[in-house]
Each structure stands twice: as structure tokens, then as C-alpha cells.
Amino acid sequence: MQTSENILELKGVKTYFSTTKGVVKAVDDISFSIGRGEIVGLVGESGSGKSMTSLSIMGLVPQPAGKTVAGEILFHGEDLLKKNDEQMRQIRGDKISMILQDPMVSLNQILSVKYQIGEVFRYHDKSILGSLKEMCIGVLKKVKVPSPELRVNDYPFQFSGGMCQRTIIGMGIANGPDLLIADEPTTALDVTIQAQVLQLMKQVQEETNAAILMITHDLGTVAQLCTRVLVMYAGRIIEKAPVNTFYKNPSHPYAIGLIKSVPVLGRKSDRLYSIEGQPPNLLNPPTGCRFAARCEQAMPICTQEYPPEVSLEADHQVSCWLFAEKGEQ
């Protein structure tokens, strides 16, 4: 995977928030890469830093409390953290795009759909390609919003949730980005619409060959769409694996717990498996493995030192003392 084909590479990225109580380490030393046209799933529970990872890539970490303090975010080999505001603005919406969680609040209710789609073109000097309205209709057509010629003048509150999300996906891919970050794109949608939206994303991905970083809670979505999975826990990536390996042979105890806690259709069980305890407070994370307190296989070393990343296979890495040499002693 570590080839020149990587369009995005994160190296030791740390995004911290300074609060009145102290520094919250929302994203703490994470590294991963995404190849061209790849769909990578980033899973983890709420508050594990998934969204902050995506915002760090976009350069949209909430200011002034949050800041990406260390690391490199290489996009086509250029460090995004070294770009100034104007350069980042040029990249956003053009080369990197993003889809947000709740479509109903992601569009400005008092501006027309046409205006908001138009922004994607207007601020990237693409308006010369044709009339703005035609281009907006084209976007809606591509994402299969019914009768786009009429709906393009509508306002977001006249759209259903699914249509809003389609519109947002349309905006995301309008300029043919190399990377699309989807932050839980289906969480706020009906189950029936979820499937349609996922299908649309897959189709769009095949057409444009954009890489997608799919952030989600939903392991079903990951299984359906992704080629690789990154598991995040308490601000750190604890396992990276190809999707098949991840489902058949998860290694980190947390990942195993995640897979076990998914209900399986047709299998009867009285209680669903759940991982005991709560994720640690990111204000004062434990020195050792962050999962140690909840881990059934915790060893003394787990609470003392953070485990190194161990490669089980070429593209399967895990950060756990169970697999590290020192842990076996």
C-alpha cells in the first residue's frame, strides 16, 4: 500500500483542543494512507476522533480552540498543514470534498439549492464551462434528483432528507475531486434511503475514481462499500486491515468486540454482546493502551506503555501488546 499511488498520507497527526480544563487530545498521533480510487472505512464509537480526523484533513478544525499541532498531511505529496487559508480554500470543494452527517442541516435553509450548488463552481473559477444553472441541473441529474430542471430553484426545506443528501453528494463530486470524505453520510437517513445513498456513492466512486474516506459507526456500510478498514479508539488508530480480514479475523480485542456486538440475522441470543465500560476521558488519557481498562485480555504492560504498531500481514497492522514481542515475555 505504501506506494506512490497514495493520494493522501497522514503521518503522526495530532489535533488538540485547549479547553479551560486542559488539553483534549482528540486526535493523537495517527498515521494512515489512502490510495487512488480506494474506499477506506474509518470506524469507531462516538467521540473517538473520527470527525476530528476528517476536519484535520480539510483544515477545518474548529478555531481557535482546536489546532493540528503535529504531523504531516500529505495530499499528492504536498503537506496540507503548510498551506495558507487561501490555498486551502482553493483545494476544498475542488480536489478534496466532504459530505456531512445530517443533510437537513447541512444546507442553508434560506438560500436556494441552485445558489448553494453554484458555490462549488463559483469559487473555483469553473463558471466558464457553461451557464451556472445548467451546471447545477447537471449536478442534480447526476445524483438522480427527480425533475432537476424544476427542483434546482427550490429551497432545501422543500427537499426530503434523501434528496438533500444526494444534493450534497452532488456538490461533493461536482468538480471531480481526488478525495471525498464522507462523515457518516447515512446516519441521519431512513434505512431504505441509506441503501440508495450508499449505492449512489459507490456508483459515483466508480465513475470518478475518487478515493473515499468513509467515516461511520455502521459496520454493515463498511462491509458493503469499503476495501480497507481503520479502527479508531480514543483518538488513536488501533487496527488497519483489509475489509475481509477485518471481518473474518479481527485482531485487536476492541475490534473483536465491535464485530461481536453486531446482531446477526437468524442467530438467536438472549443478550447482545457489549463491551463493558466507557472510553477514557481524552483530557487525561491513560499512559498505556487506551483500551486496557476495558480489555478482557489486559496484561500489566498494557497500562504502562502504549503498544507499538505490529504488522501481522503486509496490509494488516494492529497496535496491541498481544501481538508485540515485548508483550509475550
Add this chain to the structure above:
Amino acid sequence: MDTLEAEGSVEAKSRARNRIPYIGLGFISIFLFVVIFGQWVAPYDYDYWDMANITQPPVWLEGGSWEHILGTDPLGRDVLSRIIHGSRYSLAIALSCIAVYGTIGIILGLISGFLGGNVDMGIMRLCDLWMGLPPIITAILVVSVMGPSSLAIIVYIGLSGWPGYTRIVRGETMSLAQNDFIRLARVAGCSKFRIITSHIFPNIVNTLTILITLDIGGLIILTATLSFLGLGTQPPSPDWGLMMNEGRQYITYAWWLIVFPGVAIMFAVLGFNLVGDWLRDVLDPKQKLR
């Protein structure tokens, strides 16, 4: 129980919204009619001296006549005509003040709320400082530099009234900036300037409408007060506050000189306040401003 109560309050709210303030709208309509058509409606020019009928009481008192319905002052000027002409001064001065401090306040509020950090801190401390200036003394200072005139009032109020707007706009901007649609706009590649002008500002227009309507009433009183104190509009202009000041010395035997301009101020202010309250219920049911 909770649902019942909630339903009750929803009902009460919708009733409040449907209650159109006919009285307030009536006052404002009369006020605006007089402002626009006053020149043709008023029986006399505001500076016409009817020397034959000085200090004439209103028509319903002994000695009154239909020629001067609300009486005349010691120079024989018709009180009704002066009140009608004076409405223009009141509204023009109030709107000019709002135009000046509204612009300053809104721009600073948007910048402060959206950029946050040290900029926000600086602007907010400036607000605190500004609000700490003693109003009448500053007014006297401005007037003593510029000389008493309507313009001096506009300059004084225009430069001193903005912190209230800045604070409210800042608060609105901060809560709007948390929204996902702002984030999406940034994802789409909008600059900060674009986001402020085309995404945030249109969303605070409702609030501003309420603020401005409620402010006009207060400003009419404030400008009248300053004119009453002799700091503002100068004779022979028919400003309501100035008319009250001029009538002050005759109050024992010519009460109509001070009462009628006062009544005019009261109804104009009442009209704007009633309509402002109603607008608040209609446009902004969630929030309590002020």
C-alpha cells in the same frame, strides 16, 4: 402532563402570533402618513406666525377656534401644523441614527462572532468600554464640539449606540457558525467573507428587523430628550422635543404647548413598540431579545 402543557403553550404561542397589533399598526400608519404627506395635510407652515391669535387654546376650550384645532403658541404658530411637520424630523433623525450605528454594530458583530479569538476579545472589550461612557455627558461633549444641531445628535447616537447591536449580532453569528451548513459552505470553498455576507447575514435579518423596529420608538424618545435639553434640533424647527422645551415656560397657562407634542411622542413610540413586540413573536418565537 408534559405533553398537555406543551400543547397548551404551543396553542398560546400561535394565538399570540395571530394577534395582529391593529392598534400599533394604526399608530404607525398615521405617523407614516403624516411624515410623507405632512406638507400638504398640515393647515399651516410650521413657521407661520398668526400674530392675531397668539396663545390660543385648543378648539374645545373657551377662546379656541377651528382655525387652530390644537391651539397656538405665544408666537401664534399652529401647534397641530408643527406637530405634523415635526414627525418628519423625528423619523428622519431616528432612521439616520440607526443607519449609522446599525451599520457599525452589525459589521463589528459579524466579524467578532465569526472570527472569534483575539479579534472577538478586542471588539467585546471595546463594547464594554463604550457602554461605560456616561451618555448625557458624552452627548454634551459632542454637542459642544459640533454645536447643537440635528446632525450633532445623529453623530452622537450613531457613534454611541452600536455596542448593543454588536453583542446581539455576535451572539447570533456564533450560534449560526456552529451549524453544519456553514461547514459545508467552507467545504465548498467559500471564503470567510463570502460566508459572512451570503450565509450568515441573511440568517440574522429577522432578528435585525425586530431590533430596528423596537429601536425606532426608543430613538424617538432619546432624540426628543436631547432636543428638550437644547442639545439637538434648534428653533424654529418643529422637533417634538424642542416644542416641549419651548412650551415649558408657559405650562401654567398654556398646557397644550407641552402636552400635545408629548402625546404625539407617546403614540408614535407606542405604535413602534406594539408592532415590534408582535414581530418578535412572529419572526423569533424561540428567543427573547432584551
